Amino acid sequence: MQLKPNAYRLHETAKGVETMTRFALAVLALASGVYTYLGVRGLLDGSATFVFFAAIIYSAAVSVAIYAFWTFMMRFVPLVTSGVQRASLFLTMAIGCGMIIAMSSWLNAAALAGSAALEQHMAVTLQGYAEDLDDAHANALAAQSLLPDVQRAAERFAALAADEREQGALTGSMGSGSVVQLLSQMSTQMNQLAATISGSREEVAGLFEQGSNRLATMRELVSTPGTIAPRSDSFQAEAVQLSAIIAALQQTDVAASVARASEDLSAGFIAPVADGRSADLVNRQDQVMETVRAAVAVQSAALTAAADEILATPAVEQRRFVPLSSAEAVLRYWQDFIPSWAGAISIDLLPVVLVLVLMIVNDAMRRDSQSLEEAENITAAEMLRAMTLYRKMEAAGVSVEAPVPLAEFAGPPTEKPAAADNTPEEATVTPIDSAQRKRTDGPRPA
Numbered sequence: 001m002q003l004k005p006n007a008y009r010l011h012e013t014a015k016g017v018e019t020m021t022r023f024a025l026a027v028l029a030l031a032s033g034v035y036t037y038l039g040v041r042g043l044l045d046g047s048a049t050f051v052f053f054a055a056i057i058y059s060a061a062v063s064v065a066i067y068a069f070w071t072f073m074m075r076f077v078p079l080v081t082s083g084v085q086r087a088s089l090f091l092t093m094a095i096g097c098g099m100i101i102a103m104s105s106w107l108n109a110a111a112l113a114g115s116a117a118l119e120q121h122m123a124v125t126l127q128g129y130a131e132d133l134d135d136a137h138a139n140a141l142a143a144q145s146l147l148p149d150v151q152r153a154a155e156r157f158a159a160l161a162a163d164e165r166e167q168g169a170l171t172g173s174m175g176s177g178s179v180v181q182l183l184s185q186m187s188t189q190m191n192q193l194a195a196t197i198s199g200s201r202e203e204v205a206g207l208f209e210q211g212s213n214r215l216a217t218m219r220e221l222v223s224t225p226g227t228i229a230p231r232s233d234s235f236q237a238e239a240v241q242l243s244a245i246i247a248a249l250q251q252t253d254v255a256a257s258v259a260r261a262s263e264d265l266s267a268g269f270i271a272p273v274a275d276g277r278s279a280d281l282v283n284r285q286d287q288v289m290e291t292v293r294a295a296v297a298v299q300s301a302a303l304t305a306a307a308d309e310i311l312a313t314p315a316v317e318q319r320r321f322v323p324l325s326s327a328e329a330v331l332r333y334w335q336d337f338i339p340s341w342a343g344a345i346s347i348d349l350l351p352v353v354l355v356l357v358l359m360i361v362n363d364a365m366r367r368d369s370q371s372l373e374e375a376e377n378i379t380a381a382e383m384l385r386a387m388t389l390y391r392k393m394e395a396a397g398v399s400v401e402a403p404v405p406l407a408e409f410a411g412p413p414t415e416k417p418a419a420a421d422n423t424p425e426e427a428t429v430t431p432i433d434s435a436q437r438k439r440t441d442g443p444r445p446a
Contacts, residue, residue, distance in 0.1 A: 021354060035111040036107045038111035041055040042326045065100075070351035070355070105341075110325075117336075118329045121332070128319055129239065132319055136249035136250050137249060146197060153190045154193075161180050161183035207245055207248050208249065214241055217238050263304055
């Protein structure tokens with residue numbers, strides 16, 4: 001039975017790439033150690049010397065562990081053929097891969113995408129601060145929506161006072177009596193409330209401008225290239241100032257003051273004593289002042305309801321910028337850095353592909369050479385003895401299929417007939433019967 005050439009070629013090719021496999025595994029382990037060093041350096045605290053040596057030792061341990069683990073896998077997995085044993089090795093390899101990811105891959109990702117992850121953290125925080133500033137500004141300006149209602153009420157009371165003074169539109173008697181005094185008093189209170197609301201507008205605008213300037217500075221810190229650590233420190237300082245501005249914006253909200261003032265309009269209503277010269281005029285003044293009281297109560301209720309609605313708006317919660325290390329930032333924003341994670345994990349787990357390739361190649365070699373396992377272990381002496389025995393059998397005209405005692409062929413080999421001058425692979429032996437053997441055989445050697 002001839003040895004199939006495919007198994008031989010696979011065996012020689014596997015031997016040829018063995019050096020390259022070791023070299024590739026060493027390079028991958030070294031690369032993983034370098035990036036692990038960069039990642040772990042940002043997690044350690046202490047002096048520069050301590051951080052340097054501690055990171056070097058850890059990264060060296062990681063490189064040695066990765067090289068040793070994958071060397072074991074490449075050596076043993078292709079040789080094991082039992083299904084249970086191979087499954088156990090695969091389980092062991094899966095556990096080892098998980099341990100490699102835990103001790104190295106996430107640090108590799110921190111080294112590859114740490115700065116970008118910190119910038120992402122600052123960008124997300126900046127977006128939150130911008131929303132907080134807009135909400136605080138909107139809440140502060142909400143009270144400004146009450147200003148038109150207050151101004152209309154003040155103008156209405158002032159117009160009624162003027163009509164009563166000039167035409168006696170309410171009591172039928174012109175002059176500055178009790179009704180005119182009451183209407184003028186209500187108009188003055190409304191104007192004071194309007195002035196309070198208007199006065200807060202300038203303060204709100206100034207604080208919002210300061211907050212916008214802080215946000216612009218923070219945006220520059222996020223987008224400006226350079227070392228991430230000093231930018232993060234400056235960003236934190238700007239965030240503290242912006243938080244103070246947002247808190248000041250919330251304190252300028254005059255909705256609560258408007259609510260209290262509107263309640264005072266009704267609860268603290270003081271009507272003057274009717275000063276009419278006749279009982280009829282006094283009666284008419286009392287009726288008009290009662291009507292004014294009812295109008296003030298309605299206006300007070302409307303302003304109070306509007307102010308309460310503004311006060312019901314949730315206040316802006318104070319936000320605090322929390323600095324993160326590069327590793328923490330990569331873990332928190334891992335969905336934004338999937339390519340970096342894939343590269344970091346691939347550096348450590350690429351040897352899985354090499355292990356599977358070697359396993360498949362060894363299985364193919366076993367399938368091609370499984371019927372000639374004894375031939376792979378035969379020595380040169382055994383081969384020479386087999387060839388000598390084969391020639392003796394040809395010279396004696398004995399069929400190779402018939403068992404012949406080896407003792408009969410202990411003597412020196414006879415010369416081969418010229419017709420049988422072929423290679424062992426090309427020789428063809430045909431069985432002969434006993435009668436033909438008697439006619440052709442000569443005397444057997446002693």
